[in-house]
Amino acid sequence: MGATVTTANNETKTWGGGNEPMGASYGKMMMWFFIVSDALTFSGFLAAYGFSRFKFIETWPLAEEVFTHFPFMHGVSAPMYYVALMTFILIFSSVTMVLAVDAGHQMKKDKVAIYMFLTIIGGMIFVGSQAWEWKNFIKGEYGAIETKGGSLLQFVDKDGKRVALADFAATLPEEREQLTRNKGRWFMDEPTLPSYSVAEVQAGFKSHPDLLIRTEVITAEKKKTVLSRAESELRLTQASLVVEGANLTHNEYGSKLFADFFFFITGFHGFHVFSGIIINIIIFFNVLMGTYEKRKSYEMVEKVGLYWHFVDLVWVFVFTVFYLV
């Protein structure tokens, strides 16, 4: 296995072969430069997020109002707790990974295997948590109205608390059937219809005089603007769409780009975690089979460790940019 693990032995003969640039084996050095390029890819995404956010700086959604769910605590607004938990899980799986590398340096096969296993489990819990986060994001909680101009209107009561469409929308005797492929004349269908039509929301709003509309615009106090009742009624006449939850074209949280970047950046990161788990599983089985015992070097564990820590590193930035700032 001389090709995968080289050892620098001769500092004096620079061009004599068997030499390692920068004192690192080729595999490790190339992992570092792969990480550089991947870091720049993520930086590009996060900078693009910053670009769009600066472009719509006065109307961008407030993160603490979007991510408020926690498992088994239904209806309780718990901003940030869940994502903090996910962060701890990922940091902890980084710790077990680095412990595996450390055990590898001492050629302790069993310890390496146990720590690798824990790392894989941690990664799986993280990806599962992210799936749950996505589920909540896609499902939405309150629903909103999109106007003809493309801006978003949300509903609040007198105290400024959010009100879900389901709590006030009227039921009108109108029936709008979903067009599906088997009912279409040609290969025709349409996206899932929202639970309420625009007319039902408008009628429900009229019959609940204590409701107000909240626009996307952020005030000087860093809160969303709440309109007066008269202004609210005027704005609601421009309604064109009922939005529930989020997809790539509409979302109930605010700027359309917000959901796009959320899906794309956390999705790309989640894909990195997923591929990291796959690579970790491969290396885990190699450890069990004693491949690295025979090779007398656990450097391969160190290389996947670099990748795994990089995934953690990216999450630290995604966490700050999406949830904190």
Place this chain on the structure above:
Amino acid sequence: MSHEHVSNTKRIWFVFGLLSAVTTVEVFLGIIKPEFLHMNYFLGMNLLNWIFYSLTIYKAYYIVWAFMHMEGEKSTLRSAVVAPVIFLVLYLLFILLTEGHYIFGVFKNSTIKWNF
């Protein structure tokens, strides 16, 4: 050096404690959002965001230096990896954020509300 096969479990757990503590502080600040930090600005960014970004970079430093064991690598590898990333990220942020801010101004002061 990475070739010295000494166990540094102690340092690993220390860094884990540090990263957890920093994350806890971040989450705490993110939930309560103290008024005097959130509403006061320094160089165009509020103090709370300055704290968040500083703590993020602090965490990133420990992940790269301790977990990825950058502290054990040669200084040539260290600078070959870290310097291009720092330079290009700052450059990219400068260009894109300046441009984003400019477009915000264009939309705000013109008749077009937004078109994409």
